[in-house]
Amino acid sequence: MTSANDPFELAGRLLAEKSHLTGPQARGTIRLALKDAGLDPRQVASYELAVVFTRLMPKRLEAQGLTADQAEQVCQVINAVLAANDAVAAPVAAATMFDRLDGARRSSS
């Protein structure tokens, strides 16, 4: 995944552009929301980040001084960009192992 289409970097850049937050503040706010969602910024996929921006980020942005409407609007804009971004996250090794094992078991039974 290049830094240009890295979902975390992309969302951080957009958030800094669309709000009064600086780049580090924007990335820090997203990082906190990702932590609440149990996600790793290095491995997050666009669709996962979109869920975070829908469910968790509006409240986080309100805490940063945006009004509810502003927060909602910013999240919608970023979600639209994320939806068009097809970057695939690096899978969690142990999680994909279970998928592979279950698949192998099903095909052998």
Next chain:
Amino acid sequence: MNVLSLVCLGAAGSIHLVLGARLLWLSRRTRGAPELLWGLTWFMAAVENTSDALSGAVASPDLALALRWGVSVAFPLVAMVLFLANWRLFRPNDLWARIVCIAVCLVLVGIWIYEVTGPGLDVPFAGTSRSLLNWANNLAMTIGLIWATLEAWRNFRMFEKRWRLGLVKRLLAFRYLLWAGSGSAMVVFWAILWLNQAEVLPVWLFDLSLPLASLISAGLMWVTFFPPVWLCQRLDQEAPAV
């Protein structure tokens, strides 16, 4: 040890042996390093423990010596594979995990060579408390299992949060909970061994707790990797509270 304790330890060893063999068999088809290394860890641990037990029971001194040699080679390998499995499973992209693995492997191999070539011991594992390899191995196994257990708890917390957002299935988070439970029981198992080595544990408590911890750990590990159908179906029906 009483008969019940021995039966429990035997059952736990058998579960680990079959679990390891099954993971190794499946890894031939999946071609995945994590399942290969985790399977190898438990398969080798079970074989090594069986050889260790047999070496004290066989009548032939030559066979006993051969088994001791086998154990002395297998035991450091189990610890090394455990660390490699932790790295590949939980921290494949972290440089520090790779460095830790390499360091542990180098130290264990170094001690093994020192004990084989150095004076004092005919077999590196003989006279366990005198053997530096024994201490280093036990320490490596304990640290490796604590690492795996902490990673399993961490993953459980992460996947539980993801499940609440509808990003993963409940079964995945639950598997990490089982894994963490199994690892915790195995850490208790090793803590009992350390306490017993320090001679601070009453014999009856040792006889009771060691087989129990071993059996609980093995059982939970089995369900982690091969959950029964009814459990999968039940967890699939659980939707996160919106």
